[in-house]
Amino acid sequence: MSSSIEKLKEIFRKFPTVGHRTAMRFVYYLAKQPKEDINELVTAILQLQKNVKICQMCFNPFEGQELICPICQNPARNKNILCVVEKEADLQSIENAKRYNGLYFVLGGTLLMMRKEDISKLRIEELKNRINKSSFSEIILALNPTPEGIATSVLTERNIRETGFSGKITHLARGIPTGGELEYTDDETLQSAFEGRK
Amino acid sequence: MSSSIEKLKEIFRKFPTVGHRTAMRFVYYLAKQPKEDINELVTAILQLQKNVKICQMCFNPFEGQELICPICQNPARNKNILCVVEKEADLQSIENAKRYNGLYFVLGGTLLMMRKEDISKLRIEELKNRINKSSFSEIILALNPTPEGIATSVLTERNIRETGFSGKITHLARGIPTGGELEYTDDETLQSAFEGRK
């Protein structure tokens, strides 16, 4: 295997969800593209690097001259509610659902074990600073109801309370999702579904 | 293929979830069982047929001399709430979750199309009779949030109202189930999860 092929394959393997075989497919695909398409890809990557920043308030990537992303700047958004999410894709899903109108904070990960080295990867301190400088009436911990998300939620809630935050801390409703079936639903979800019935 | 084998295989194929290949496996399995195990199976089937009745109130199967099942008879259950489910297995899941303490009604199916011949398979008339003879304060339509379940829920609600029932008609909470991930959650479920947050 030649070195340019091998080199690019190794870089693609670090992309999320990409394994050995898919990385090789990407390389074969690019090897067959005309020069102009390759230039377009390279330009797009460099433009992303040049134009896209991480918002200093919510830590979501955005494009623009300002330090703050369009959501954080938007005067129509409700500045009293903060929704804490694990990752950028979760924020995007919530935006797509067009139901939430407050602000966001991207925590940058989840953790299963409460080990110091893992906790330090999350933006816990940045979140505490954000809360100290704001006056939220509600913080929604929109973490996934997975073991990792629940552990992270517990940790985050404790840290929020340490800031002296006295507003509401809420969690997304648990229940039966679209297409779900009672027969295959776990006890905890069924209990929540009964408690939250309306 | 000999006729005893073929005959039994055809009967097993009508069992829920059983296809051609599994039915054949069941026959091979039985062909190898000792006589006493076969007799035990036959006895168990005949005992089921003799001892198990369909409850005349909730239409769930039960074993006993009475006409009414232990849940419907239980003085500790809340007689003011009725939970309408699609099938027996859903009732069992709800009982296992140990959160609901009211009564049940097994509708006996779902339907996607509002065709007369399909609707007649559901126990809609039996449900209306049951409601007319009772004084429920709440009826929970615990049908699956699948297209079939939603269609059936709409139909059932309309029929309940036709009886003159003036209590609450509720539905199980929609939301993110245990282990669910926001990134892969549909908009409708996310909207419900935000609306029902607490």
Added chain:
Amino acid sequence: MSSSIEKLKEIFRKFPTVGHRTAMRFVYYLAKQPKEDINELVTAILQLQKNVKICQMCFNPFEGQELICPICQNPARNKNILCVVEKEADLQSIENAKRYNGLYFVLGGTLLMMRKEDISKLRIEELKNRINKSSFSEIILALNPTPEGIATSVLTERNIRETGFSGKITHLARGIPTGGELEYTDDETLQSAFEGRK
């Protein structure tokens, strides 16, 4: 849960591929069947038990008054070739493919470890007896190319040779199955596919 329901469920759970939930479904299904259908099922099970024997030559179940199954008796089958299979369903698949015209022997299982207690469950001695009493020119070891099947094949071949059998011992061709793709094919299968090309 009542005892007739529980009893029958436990028996169904021993059926191949049937878990807790499916066993319960079978019970609910039977609880709803009319009396005549239950009687038909019971009769079919008892008929199977009465009419179906295990062939004393190939150990496949069959229906009839004789001790030997129709395949073993069939004068049109080639009596010089014996095909050793793991289980009844494999024999059936081979018959369905309508390409093989010799005789069979159902070994009754496979094993991964060469432990005495596991080996004793296979019909190795019965196979040796069968070979000693016959004059096969070829024995096909049609065991699955899974780790268990390969281990069993090695063991069976050694035992066949111990009988003094001097004919051919063959194995089914390895290669790419219908619908298979080279990209996802393991090295060993690809090697066989190249070696056996024609």
Added chain:
Amino acid sequence: MSSSIEKLKEIFRKFPTVGHRTAMRFVYYLAKQPKEDINELVTAILQLQKNVKICQMCFNPFEGQELICPICQNPARNKNILCVVEKEADLQSIENAKRYNGLYFVLGGTLLMMRKEDISKLRIEELKNRINKSSFSEIILALNPTPEGIATSVLTERNIRETGFSGKITHLARGIPTGGELEYTDDETLQSAFEGRK
């Protein structure tokens, strides 16, 4: 959604196997990478484009100054056999299996329908030229035994014969792959497995 993000996402969506959601994940991933990693990726893509050519004999990508790839140049390879494959990844799988030592030809696709516009996308004319200029004793049509691969194989074989090629045209052996089970194997594969037994 900002335009640099959207632009790059659209380019990633054209990558093989990449959908809407994965493309977005790639963009988020790149947006968080440090400048040096972005430069490394861009350099690797440009190096691939500069250094990797399509071999003029077999149409596989390779890196080097010559017009012909290392496999086609290798004096140790058997120049009398040509293996025709659908795509680069198939060639790579065959090389990994280390059993075949002849030359290759990458056809560049498969087709299900014999429509002129689809056929023109395959390198049928290039293959005929290659055969006319060589003196192969065997051509292996190593196309997948999928409906598309079989149709393409039929078309390719007809075109090869039109060149006046009088050597052997062979196909990879069909059979049971590693890990395959007779019970779930189709009739055609089982027939091939019996015919090719050894």
